[in-house]
Amino acid sequence: MSQSRATERSVLTSEQLEIVDKTHHPAIYDVDAKELHALRKQIRNEKGKVRTLVRQRQREARGKAEARGNSFPGNTEQPLKRKQALSAALKRVNRELVRQRALEARSSNGDAARRALAAKRNANFENPLPQQDRTSGGGMQPVPSTRRRKIIPGSQIGSVSQQNKNAQARRDKRAG
Known part of the structure; x- marks a missing residue:
């Protein structure tokens, strides 16, 4: 769920707010790709710190771990909202990077x-291929097959089945 800027201002520290403000609508379009990569790295670092804090607070609430340090500022809800705000900022940066890449690809494809169109048009006006005549070349030559031909004489065709029929007839004659 997205958060309003007022919620972000109330939840984030001044350093985090300065980073996140660069990811909002009019400001993000002025940032180039190199700066966006650096901004993404900063947001990920901040989000990692907050994630560690949230997990520690959850472990303390369950009784699985003892408290670290004196105390953490705010309650358990604030780090979760802070993490959500940083996640939303990270999504905006990633979307802007994808948009910039697509715009660059579209212009380079154009x-x-x-x-390519200029090259095709130029090719139409260049030297045409020489005219083909009857003495231009021999063309394709047949390549004789190296496989052995199996020729079966007509007298053998069907002789095996006839032999089987004759043998069966002899057996039937003896049995009867």
Whole structure:
């Protein structure tokens, strides 16, 4: 669920708020890809710190771990909201990186298409292929097969089945 900017301001520290403000609507379009990668790294680091804090607080609440340090600021709900705000900022940065990559790919594809069209148009006006005549070449030559041909004489066709019939008739004659 998305959070309002007022909720982000109330939950985040001033350092975190400064980072997250760069990810909102008008400001994010002024940031180039290199800065977005650095911003993503900062947000991930902050989110990792908050995640550690949230997990520790949850373990304390269940009685699985003792408290670390004197005390953590705020209650258990605040770190969760802080983590959600940082996650939303990370999503915005990732979406903007994808958008910038798609825009760059679209422009480079357009340039490549224009170059290909120009090359095709130039090819239409260049030297045509020489005219083919009857003495231009021998063409394809037949390659004789190296497989052995199996020729069965007509007198053998069906002789095996006839032999079986004759043998069966002799057996039947003896049995009867």
